[in-house]
Amino acid sequence: MGAVAEGGVNLEKFGFMTTKLNDAIGWARKFSIFQYPFVTACCGMEYMATACAHYDVDRFGAGFPRFSPRQADVLFVVGTISQKMAPVLKKIYDQMCEPxxxxxxxVCTCTGGFYDNYATVMGIDHIIPVDVYIPGCPPRPENVLDGLMKLQDKIQNQKQEV
Amino acid sequence: MNLAEKIKQKYSSMVLEATAIAGGDPTIVAKKETIKNLMTALRDDVDFQFNVLMDLFGVDYLFWEEKEKRFEVVYNIYSISKKHRLFVKVPVKETDAALDSVTDVWPAANWFEREVWDMFGIRFNGHPNLKRILMYEEFKGHPLRKDYPYNKRQPLIGPMH
Structure with missing residues (x-):
């Protein structure tokens, strides 16, 4: 967003602000993240710590978990996904609206972690596309917030489908 | 005389051996064919009164040369009134991996036996609902068998790409 337009005229003086539509939509979207927490394991405790007052994801506009995938923008996959759970996760993802x-x-959702066995999906990117990976077992809340800010950057800078 | 020896003396036709496991709990090795009769007797006998089935699990001794039979099914039973515990081990051959269900003796055996079937492929005759409990129905093989490759993958839905 530029306050000074081409030609050196200061538009702010006249009560104007210019931007591109793409940037404006990105700005609106990145601060109104409705999340769907798909919590299956111990990482859920760290997710709760991040969501509560000490770390407060509401500062990033992500403080409103929706327990219906149809109303959510971001799918938080928190915890180990087993092969038996995989079709459920896929279905939840398919039910979410674009964008x-x-x-x-x-780490379990990123790569399977130390569950190198018959039961576990070795990273959820085997079944659904992933935008941000937050490793750690479990990740610290600061780490989660860092990941959330990276997601915000990604939302801001991508081409906005309307 | 400890508990295991007492039981061996009383039910000598159904018990092969009286030993103790590493933790010191009395343990008997029982014959597979008469396991249900032995369990019913241990539950109803006024001297023993084993009224709780605490655990039931399988063991695969594939690479143990000293073991004649590949599998063992282990019952961990407890008496609340007598406050004593007993482990019952039943050796099971690979070629005839089936034994009588004890769901009629203790209903708690239902899910334990399903788990042993799921993980080791040991059948329980007379079980009311012997299907997989942890893995999905389409899963091939029994993952806790020692010859199941630990890194074998059977995805329920295919990879994304």
């Missing part, structure tokens, strides 16, 4: 983003929270 939508996915955050892999914790």
């Amino acid at each position: 939508k983003w996915v955050v892999a929270f914790g």
